[in-house]
Amino acid sequence: MMSIKTIYQLGSLRSLVNRIAARAMTSSTTMSSNQTEVKPFESIPGPGGIYKWPIIGTLLHYKPFTRHTPETLQEFLNEQFDKYGPVVKLRLGPTVVVLSDPKDMETVFRHEGKYPKRPQIEIQTIYYKRTGIREDLGHLQGPAWHALRAPLNRRLLKADSATLYLEQQNEVADDFVKILASKNLSPEELEDMFYRYAAESIAVVTFNKRLGLFDPNPDKISIQIIEASKAVMIASQDSLLGKSVAHKWYKNSTYKMIEKAIGTIRSTTAASVSQAYSVLQDRIKSGQLKEDEPNLLLSLLAEKDLAYEDIVVIMATLYSAGTDSTAKNIQVFLYNLARNPEKQELLRREIFENVGKNGPLTAKALSNMVYLKAALKESFRLNFPGSTGIMRILNEDLVVGNYRVPSGVRVLLFNPRAAKKNFENPEEYQPERWLRSDDSVKKDTAHNMIVQPFGHGARSCIGRRFALQEIYLLATKILQNFHVDLQPESYETKFIYKLFIEAEKTIKFKFTKF
Numbered sequence: 001m002m003s004i005k006t007i008y009q010l011g012s013l014r015s016l017v018n019r020i021a022a023r024a025m026t027s028s029t030t031m032s033s034n035q036t037e038v039k040p041f042e043s044i045p046g047p048g049g050i051y052k053w054p055i056i057g058t059l060l061h062y063k064p065f066t067r068h069t070p071e072t073l074q075e076f077l078n079e080q081f082d083k084y085g086p087v088v089k090l091r092l093g094p095t096v097v098v099l100s101d102p103k104d105m106e107t108v109f110r111h112e113g114k115y116p117k118r119p120q121i122e123i124q125t126i127y128y129k130r131t132g133i134r135e136d137l138g139h140l141q142g143p144a145w146h147a148l149r150a151p152l153n154r155r156l157l158k159a160d161s162a163t164l165y166l167e168q169q170n171e172v173a174d175d176f177v178k179i180l181a182s183k184n185l186s187p188e189e190l191e192d193m194f195y196r197y198a199a200e201s202i203a204v205v206t207f208n209k210r211l212g213l214f215d216p217n218p219d220k221i222s223i224q225i226i227e228a229s230k231a232v233m234i235a236s237q238d239s240l241l242g243k244s245v246a247h248k249w250y251k252n253s254t255y256k257m258i259e260k261a262i263g264t265i266r267s268t269t270a271a272s273v274s275q276a277y278s279v280l281q282d283r284i285k286s287g288q289l290k291e292d293e294p295n296l297l298l299s300l301l302a303e304k305d306l307a308y309e310d311i312v313v314i315m316a317t318l319y320s321a322g323t324d325s326t327a328k329n330i331q332v333f334l335y336n337l338a339r340n341p342e343k344q345e346l347l348r349r350e351i352f353e354n355v356g357k358n359g360p361l362t363a364k365a366l367s368n369m370v371y372l373k374a375a376l377k378e379s380f381r382l383n384f385p386g387s388t389g390i391m392r393i394l395n396e397d398l399v400v401g402n403y404r405v406p407s408g409v410r411v412l413l414f415n416p417r418a419a420k421k422n423f424e425n426p427e428e429y430q431p432e433r434w435l436r437s438d439d440s441v442k443k444d445t446a447h448n449m450i451v452q453p454f455g456h457g458a459r460s461c462i463g464r465r466f467a468l469q470e471i472y473l474l475a476t477k478i479l480q481n482f483h484v485d486l487q488p489e490s491y492e493t494k495f496i497y498k499l500f501i502e503a504e505k506t507i508k509f510k511f512t513k514f
């Protein structure tokens with residue numbers, strides 16, 4: 001007989017236990033672990049009747065039938081929770097079970113298996129089928145996904161993966177601050193600068209070079225990727241949340257938008273990678289390559305199971321996924337600091353203590369800066385970065401919220417609601433909640449599943465260490481030099497979502513040099 005250890009080594013103990021539980025659930029007296037009756041999938045509450053119909057059931061959630069669009073989906077989902085309770089079943093394209101209890105989120109993550117499935121974005125699936133081009137990391141599933149992801153885990157998720165690039169990324173942040181100090185930027189120009197900052201910062205990782213995006217006449221091609229990345233986000237959100245449907249049958253405007261955008265991202269990345277490759281070859285030939293230099297491209301080229309084309313796809317994904325997301329969340333962080341000047345001052349004090357008025361942000365300083373980390377985490381809690389939270393397709397039958405949910409069903413872990421419902425004074429910006437020295441906070445942070453801005457588990461964000469580092473860096477440099485404030489009309493900024501959070505109207509910051 002197989003020992004428990006052997007079964008576990010085969011990676012199947014958890015799923016075995018769950019399968020046994022699932023079988024038990026189908027019997028007439030099914031009970032969950034806390035001895036309450038497990039109810040069938042069909043009985044999960046949610047909008048019924050015509051709202052269950054394909055296509056139309058989703059479109060009815062949006063304008064002109066309600067006041068919502070995919071950009072305000074969080075408000076819509078909150079209304080559904082108020083009406084139906086903590087587990088809701090509704091149509092967002094396909095049927096989706098939306099969960100808001102952290103315990104249920106944990107159950108889903110515990111059973112996601114070796115190849116967690118995030119639902120593919122249909123418009124992208126169709127694009128890949130029609131064009132035959134290679135799918136990217138975010139789209140692939142199963143072993144094909146794992147083949148691209150594993151080499152990146154080793155290179156991007158280690159403790160020092162991002163700090164290796166600190167020196168180069170410090171320079172990018174310094175250049176940003178110089179421009180802020182010397183030019184009178186309009187709010188729109190400033191907003192654009194945040195995108196350029198994120199793109200410039202990740203380019204030193206993907207292409208081994210500065211792109212010069214802060215120059216008066218930057219390379220047009222690099223700027224095009226920024227715009228293309230925004231377009232991919234908008235089209236993807238409309239497809240994921242069931243607003244765009246016709247792309248299935250013909251090239252509607254949303255499809256044309258994503259077709260053009262992915263085409264631009266791929267072709268321009270291919271050119272940048274090819275250039276970086278030539279530079280690398282020249283440096284190897286001339287013996288200029290430093291053995292210890294951080295060089296993602298070089299290290300991926302050494303990976304025998306990755307084709308050159310895979311590397312281009314990886315770099316395209318990292319460059320575009322790493323631009324829009326980071327640029328938007330930096331602004332939200334600065335917004336929260338501007339609205340809470342006393343917290344801004346506490347953070348500035350920590351910065352001065354650790355790096356002084358002009359010093360670079362070092363890995364050592366960063367490891368000491370607990371308030372900086374708490375301040376950003378609190379910003380993520382208050383204004384959740386992603387439109388919906390995390391999505392998965394269940395790999396096995398599960399019991400969540402006392403309902404049986406079969407394998408293959410889409411679940412949406414709606415962190416934004418949990419991030420408000422499980423905290424005291426949830427609308428207040430209180431970085432102190434995340435500081436271990438404050439006892440009242442431990443209670444708040446007890447459930448680790450709630451604020452997961454980068455997702456969780458094997459399928460979580462591969463760029464998270466870089467995203468955090470870039471945000472920490474820019475916030476540090478800005479606070480070393482300026483008081484951050486808001487023009488009165490931006491004080492009550494409304495946030496909407498284009499996959500990631502963004503201000504409905506450009507935020508009007510006031511940076512006062514001191």
Ligand code: HEM
Pocket residue numbers: 118137138139149202317318319321322323325326329385386390391453454455456457458459460461462463464466467
């Ligand atoms: C504040 C900035 C960012 C946020 C909030 C964010 C958030 C996320 C989230 C929520 C996911 C899905 C995780 C899951 O399903 O569990 C994700 C996936 C991903 N992110 Fe990020 N991200 C950010 C920055 C970045 C950066 C800088 C990069 C690249 C350098 C990046 C690359 C990716 C990729 C490639 C995936 C797909 C991973 C996979 O499917 O294996 N992200 N991100």
